[in-house]
Amino acid sequence: MGTVTLPDRVGLRALARILGSLEGATRLVGGAVRDMLAGEPVKDIDLATKLSPQEVIACLQKARIKAVPTGIAHGTVTAVLSSGPVEVTTLRRDVSTDGRRATIAYTDDWREDAARRDFTINALYADPETGELFDYFGGESDLAAGLVRFIGEPLQRIAEDHLRILRFFRFHARFGKGAPDPASLKACSERANDLMALSRERIADELLKLLALSRPVETVELMLSHGIFLPVLPEISTAAGLTALVATEDSPDAVRRLASLLPANGDIAGTVAKRLKLSKLATKRLVLAAGREETDAANPRALAYRIGLEAARDRLMLGNHGNALADLNGWTVPTFPLTGGAIVARGIKAGPEVARLLQKTEAQWIAEGFPDEARALAIADEVVGQEQSKR
Template sequence: MKLPGAEWQKRKGLERLLAALDAAAGETRFVGGSVRDGLLGLPVSDIDLATRLGPEAVMERLQGAHIKAVPTGIAHGTVTAVLADGPVEITTLRRDVSTDGRRATIAYTDDWREDAARRDFTINALSADPLTGEVHDYFGGAEDLEARRVRFIGDPLTRIAEDHLRILRFFRFHARFGRGAPDAAALEACTARANDLMALSRERIADELLKILALPDPMETVTLMTRHGIFAPVLPEIADAAPLARLLERERASGSRPDGLRRLAALLPADATLATSVAARLRLSRKATKRLATLAERAANDISEPKMLAYRIGTEEACDRLLLSEAGPAAIASAVRALRDWSLPVFPLSGGDLIAMGIKPGPAVARTLQAIERAWMAQGFPTGGDAVRSLARDIVGQALRESQ
């Protein structure tokens, strides 16, 4: 079997990099996702290389070839070559000396099979000669790829014990590459060891979970995970996948792009306090935490005044809130498309304008300004100067009378 030729193999500087790493002598190969996706005819974004050369030798050779080298993970054998069309990660062949479910102690090796054996799934253990395209397959990965089957290398329980994150990775790869029922041994092992997820950092869990949810259609996989209790140890709040199905229908109807955080919000109860707690548990960023809480504040009347909602919380969050509502797909699609074509208006008055109209500096200025803004919103955000001035005169006049 050979890796088909593709544009990603012609990236500027890649030929010089491969020459520096003695690819012609069999010292360096393409590995991982680039081989897997290349065989499937999918776009390849990240290029990873494995080499028999030690990391220090890799650094020296890149510097000698005038290629920028960054020791991104040199303690674990990884050096990044910075090329014009993007970085390329180069990792020295390794074998695991010991593992504890979260990290591994490694040693270098010159055995390609030994390096492949430490990878998680057979479809990720393929490597290819960069010059001839010959694919090296030690564990039946090519056959699994053709069958669209995600299968652990060796005993699934052993592989999960080495790195507990492989539980979530199994479901992500099944959602992306699998077809039909999941591998029975893998599913049984993931179900049995779901509690192992509690030993992982919440950042790693969040990253993997959001990747699953951001896939084009994760519905079957999320249903499978819910049914087998995979979420229960770290996210017991996710008990039903049905809200995700409703959201996916509305995303398709409105032409909305997949979004992991929006889909997570769909799986959680509409409770801002709870959403904030989940975000803290997953160590989400402040921005993501605020957005998740805002989406949890969704209300039945969001669909009735979408522009006012967008003005208050922002267009992106408003579109998300509409997609999460229980209104019909057609109504939501219409409202979301309208918001995408609408530019948020700018309120044309300031406190100084009100002071010039006779309002005394102090709390009354902010109070009156807010009243005018509410009236302006209720009238559909008129942009004409006369309409805004008329609103302002009426409300300022009332405020002045009340202050006498």
């Protein structure tokens, strides 16, 4: 069995010792251990401990480390270090589950704690002092083989938390090599309807995490072929748009990639965004991206002026207009230099007519490529002059 090196975080080793790592009471667990073994950067750090939540809080307070009871009902206390938060969770076992949440009981058995986790690669522990690995279900070899596999009976793991269906595909996209584990895939396909019981926020979070990965296409195609999207996102019926986007984009963007999976229809995009309870910003972006048209490439800067640089880039990338994108590189959207006062100053009485002529002036200013204020004023002269000549 291998070893790992403790992440280089200020205060982490001291924290582990405060919580009894020298006596074997506390270990690193989960994603941090997995990512160290995989040679990937460690983001979040979690510790598992035999200490009760109350004992953890007492130890932290004694050491003058801020303790936040972020998940106290499930045994989790967050220790706030200068280098970032560390979640500390008491060893536990599930007493009952309903697919969304679990009732737990504490234990001092490391294997029992590991058995309640989702995948073998996420049930790895490491001694903070020696780096020694503790692997109860073959996670180290699965990680090396690129195999994402449920611990124990896949259907039971899914029954405990339906979100594990989406997590299976996300981890397969990230760590998988070759074909997925047959038993795990079969269980996810059979229980896809269970996703309907989940909050849409949890679904959105997992989907966007999947789409932000470097190589999501094959996994999305796998999900489509096994009916995973049908219960909650039937609008996603093909990965063709995602395939084309990934082949041309310069960096992953989850919202843009989600737009590539949806029809080019603003109403549909709005419905999906509402269902997933996306933020106002993400919703607006998704809807604007869905409004893409072939004519977008005719004047990229005019498009960006109208809907914003980010939304314009989304549309051009999704429409496969790579050449037009070059027009936006290094370009800043200008501000129209005139107000209604410029129209009034040219003899037009304040009212709706001013707004109409200002819009006409602005349209011509855009068509001419956003010239300076002097030319904008000249355009206003022309527009007002044309209007007055009609009278």
